[in-house]
Every structure is written in C-alpha cells, then in structure tokens.
Amino acid sequence: MNNVIETLLHHRSIRKYEDKPLTQEEIRTIVESAQAASTSSYIQAYSIIGVKDKQKKKKLAELAGNQPYVETNGHLFIFCADLFRHEVLAEMEGKDIKASIESTEKFMVAVIDAALAAQNAAVAAESMGLGICYIGGLRNNLEEVSKLLNTPERVVPLFGMTVGHPLHESGKKPRLPFEHVYHEDEYNQDTQRLHEELKQYNQTIQEYYLERTGGERSDTWTGQMANMLSNPTRMYMKEFVEKQGLNKK
Incomplete structure (x- = not known):
C-alpha cells in the first residue's frame, strides 16, 4: 500500500482546529492540486473562493446552521459551479452559447468539475498533515451566501471545505460494505x-x-437515512439554480 492510498483510507472529518491560519504557500498548493483534477472537455467550470475575513466566516457559520468550525479553522474554501467566465469568453469570441450553458448537462458538468477539484484539494490537504471537513450547510440559504460572496449570475456556491491543523483525531466512520x-x-x-x-x-x-x-x-444507518429523507430540505434549490441562469433546459 502506498502513501496516497494510506492517506485516502485514513480520511476523517475534522471539526476542531488549532488557532493557526494556513500559509499562502499551503493555500496555493491546495488550490493548484484542485486544479490538477480531471475536468470534462477541459471546460474547468468551477471556481474556489477562499474566505479569510473573520466577519464573513462568522456569518457563513451562522448560515450553515451555526457550525462553529466554519468560523474557526485554518482556512475556508468555497467551491462553486461556475459558467460565468464561459459567458465572458463567448463575448470575446462572438459566439452565442446561452442554450448550452443553461442546459442541465452543463450544470452537471460544473457540479462534477467542482466536486472532482474539491476531492483533489481534500487529499492534498490531508497529505500535508492537515484536516478537512466538507460543509454542505452553506446550501441552507444560498441567497444570503451568494450576496456575502458577491457571486454573479451563472455561479452557484455548492459547498465549503474547512481546512486546518487538527486539534484531535476523530474516529473513522465505517462505510458501506x-x-x-x-x-x-x-x-x-x-x-x-x-x-x-x-x-x-x-x-x-x-x-x-x-x-x-x-x-x-x-443509531442505525437505515434509521438515520429514513428519518432524514422523510423530511425534505432545501426545496428552493431548483428555483435558485434557474435564477442563476443554470439548469434551465
């Protein structure tokens, strides 16, 4: 077993970090590792917003369901589906790409690209001895998150990722067989x-x-999932995504 596989199999979500910000070099290494991920047809339909501002992190923690580790970490990354730059490049090239970027297919491409980039970032961070935790709670209120991050049309913040120096090592949750x-x-x-x-x-x-x-x-896993899925959440999502000019066709 090599070091990469050991890093992957050792993954735990870390929710308590030392009060120690990531260095600019660490941030760049993580982002460049994310950029090295596979991307559909070279479209690179994602962006990453790094949040250092303490007040913004505090507000994002509230919007994510009052999760304290969204505020207290080494760095907070927000991964976004992003077809804004593609609209800009279409103007540069004099092409009409509206039908394409408003399609469900291209929205799926953007979401998948962002997820692949994020997992590369996670593995890179963990290989550096850092801990990470994905933050899906940002989707509780994307209207406010988008305002706070000043994201334009054709961009949807999908999830966050906290990264930092772990204060402790949590247990590994057993995965499905x-x-x-x-x-x-x-x-x-x-x-x-x-x-x-x-x-x-x-x-x-x-x-x-x-x-x-x-x-x-x-708890049992089936009990957890049945209870969670019997209470639909974030049902505004389709309307919000379409409002951003994505997934309309």
Missing part, C-alpha cells in the same frame, strides 16, 4: 441480499456509535 457499493457488469437488484447487507451494516454502525458515545447513542 464493498459488496454493497461495487456492482460488476450490471446493477445488482437483489433486494433480499440488500436487506441482509443493510442489517449487517446497521449492526456495525450501532457498535460504532455505542463505543464512540459511551453507550448514549445506538
């Missing part, structure tokens, strides 16, 4: 097998929570 995730040649739709695998996974998750909380918590 390999056999549950990996399908060969075709999708396995055997629901009886799926039920059995989920029951086994629930037991693993219960044991994890019992040990982590000293017996105070014994």
